[in-house]
Amino acid sequence: MNWTYIEDLGKHVGKEVELRGWVHHRRSSGKLHFLVLRDGTGISQAVIFKGDVSPEVFELADKLSLESSVIVKGTVREDQRSPGGFEIGVKDLILVHQAEPYPIQPKEHGVDFLLTHRHLWLRSPKQTALMRIRDEAIKACRDFLDRRGFIMLDAPIFTPAACEGTSTLFQTDYFGMPAYLTQSGQLYMEAGAFALGRVYCFGPCFRAEKSKTRRHLTEFWMLEPEAAWYHLSDMMDLAEDLVCYLVERVLEKKKRELIILERDISKLEQVRKPFPRITYDEALKILEGKGIKIEWGNDLGGDEETVMSLNYDRPVMIHHYPSQIKAFYMARDEQRPELALGVDMLAPEGHGEIVGGGEREWRYEELTRRIKENNLPQEAFEWYLDLRRFGAAPHSGFGLGLERTLAWICGIHHIRETIPFPRMLERIYP
RNA sequence: UCCUCGGUAGCUCAGUUGGCAGAGCGGGUGGCUGUUAACCACUUUGUCGGGGGUUCGAGUCCCUCCCGAGGAGCCA
Numbered sequence: 169m170n171w172t173y174i175e176d177l178g179k180h181v182g183k184e185v186e187l188r189g190w191v192h193h194r195r196s197s198g199k200l201h202f203l204v205l206r207d208g209t210g211i212s213q214a215v216i217f218k219g220d221v222s223p224e225v226f227e228l229a230d231k232l233s234l235e236s237s238v239i240v241k242g243t244v245r246e247d248q249r250s251p252g253g254f255e256i257g258v259k260d261l262i263l264v265h266q267a268e269p270y271p272i273q274p275k276e277h278g279v280d281f282l283l284t285h286r287h288l289w290l291r292s293p294k295q296t297a298l299m300r301i302r303d304e305a306i307k308a309c310r311d312f313l314d315r316r317g318f319i320m321l322d323a324p325i326f327t328p329a330a331c332e333g334t335s336t337l338f339q340t341d342y343f344g345m346p347a348y349l350t351q352s353g354q355l356y357m358e359a360g361a362f363a364l365g366r367v368y369c370f371g372p373c374f375r376a377e378k379s380k381t382r383r384h385l386t387e388f389w390m391l392e393p394e395a396a397w398y399h400l401s402d403m404m405d406l407a408e409d410l411v412c413y414l415v416e417r418v419l420e421k422k423k424r425e426l427i428i429l430e431r432d433i434s435k436l437e438q439v440r441k442p443f444p445r446i447t448y449d450e451a452l453k454i455l456e457g458k459g460i461k462i463e464w465g466n467d468l469g470g471d472e473e474t475v476m477s478l479n480y481d482r483p484v485m486i487h488h489y490p491s492q493i494k495a496f497y498m499a500r501d502e503q504r505p506e507l508a509l510g511v512d513m514l515a516p517e518g519h520g521e522i523v524g525g526g527e528r529e530w531r532y533e534e535l536t537r538r539i540k541e542n543n544l545p546q547e548a549f550e551w552y553l554d555l556r557r558f559g560a561a562p563h564s565g566f567g568l569g570l571e572r573t574l575a576w577i578c579g580i581h582h583i584r585e586t587i588p589f590p591r592m593l594e595r596i597y598p
Numbered sequence: 599u600c601c602u603c604g605g606u607a608g609c610u611c612a613g614u615u616g617g618c619a620g621a622g623c624g625g626g627u628g629g630c631u632g633u634u635a636a637c638c639a640c641u642u643u644g645u646c647g648g649g650g651g652u653u654c655g656a657g658u659c660c661c662u663c664c665c666g667a668g669g670a671g672c673c674a
Contacts, residue, residue, distance in 0.1 A: 195632095196636090197633060198630035199631050202634080233625090250634090270624090273609060275635065278666090279668095280667070336672090336673090351674090379671090382668085383673090469670090470669090
């Protein structure tokens with residue numbers, strides 16, 4: 169490789185380098201052109217004096233359209249007036265492709281326009297910063313669980329039936345049979361936990377709910393660890409450690425990107441153990457103290473979640489929900505069977521739920537009773553019931569919504585910007 | 599599915615009481631040796647979301663349909 173990336177310019181001060189990239193911005197001053205280049209690793213300025221280059225090159229620099237792809241050769245020098253602190257004094261410029269007039273300008277655009285041009289919008293500084301943080305967060309999730317002895321076990325995307333009967337699933341045609349896109353890998357992870365002890369999956373999940381809110385996508389990524397012998401408190405410890413590690417790792421490795429996103433970093437630095445752990449009953453009392461009355465047995469809505477999360481400077485875990493509002497597979501408290509051994513983690517600053525999970529029902533009779541109560545087709549769950557027939561054991565797990573977690577860490581209002589190509593209600597282009 | 603807001607130039611928007619379709623940005627042309635969303639001058643750009651109606655005359659008023667956004671419900 170005989171060219172240099174912008175992020176490495178500092179290593180080549182005084183030397184001649186070749187940059188390959190795109191025209192991010194251009195200014196001209198008669199006998200002097202400024203090209204702001206981006207190459208995926210950063211942004212830098214190329215300066216073209218009329219006297220330094222051939223007349224053809226100088227003429228060409230004046231004609232470059234935004235986002236044209238170019239190869240630039242010149243000498244690196246330190247200069248605080250250039251974005252990134254280094255600039256390149258151009259000696260030669262090669263136009264690889266002259267871009268057509270570029271639709272995205274350095275100004276405010278509407279959401280509809282930007283989403284329709286998502287394939288181009290991704291080139292913008294904030295969007296590339298988000299994608300770099302997303303990449304770091306994914307690696308951090310895997311590193312964390314790897315160090316804790318978890319094995320990654322991929323769950324299938326095609327599934328024969330619902331994991332949770334209540335949700336709407338995307339149906340597909342599977343050689344003439346109906347099949348569905350997975351909404352969670354959890355049930356398969358339960359099988360994996362009895363095979364390998366501690367496992368996780370990390371893949372896309374699909375929900376056909378007609379939800380039109382800033383917290384919903386129809387296709388999103390979920391990290392789902394599952395561990396045999398873990399009880400609710402063990403899982404809460406794991407979730408807490410995971411989220412702390414994610415935040416630490418992004419702060420350590422992606423501070424530059426957080427600054428591009430104008431994230432208040434001090435808010436992230438407050439994220440440390442222990443996270444407050446509050447029961448559902450206590451949460452109702454706290455909400456009542458704030459003038460919000462919820463009848464026992466009702467779920468916390470988006471507004472209540474926002475109020476709760478604004479109450480703390482770090483994520484809060486709410487556990488022991490009424491079992492009637494939780495999924496059929498969730499274990500119940502032995503002392504108070506009306507309560508489920510489940511936990512939700514709410515991110516601070518009003519970002520809402522990022523983790524949901526808990527202890528699973530592992531007794532055969534109890535689980536079959538729940539399947540009947542929920543009118544689920546038992547034949548589709550026979551394999552799942554087998555896990556309760558052959559060496560059943562207590563086990564727990566949770567799901568962490570990647571995009572919701574990123575929206576919180578990056579301080580982005582709507583989760584659609586945290587995934588490269590968001591899939592939403594009424595939007596599947598590009 | 600419901601509620602609210604919106605759809606005017608490539609983009610962001612203004613458009614008064616119903617009376618010639620506008621601005622900034624972008625594009626084009628020219629000028630400028632240190633610019634930072636550079637600046638200055640000139641110039642270019644329209645199925646006013648679609649259809650129907652009222653009217654001498656509709657971007658503007660009425661009906662209807664389509665599309666988008668925010669939220670609710672539902673959900674992670």
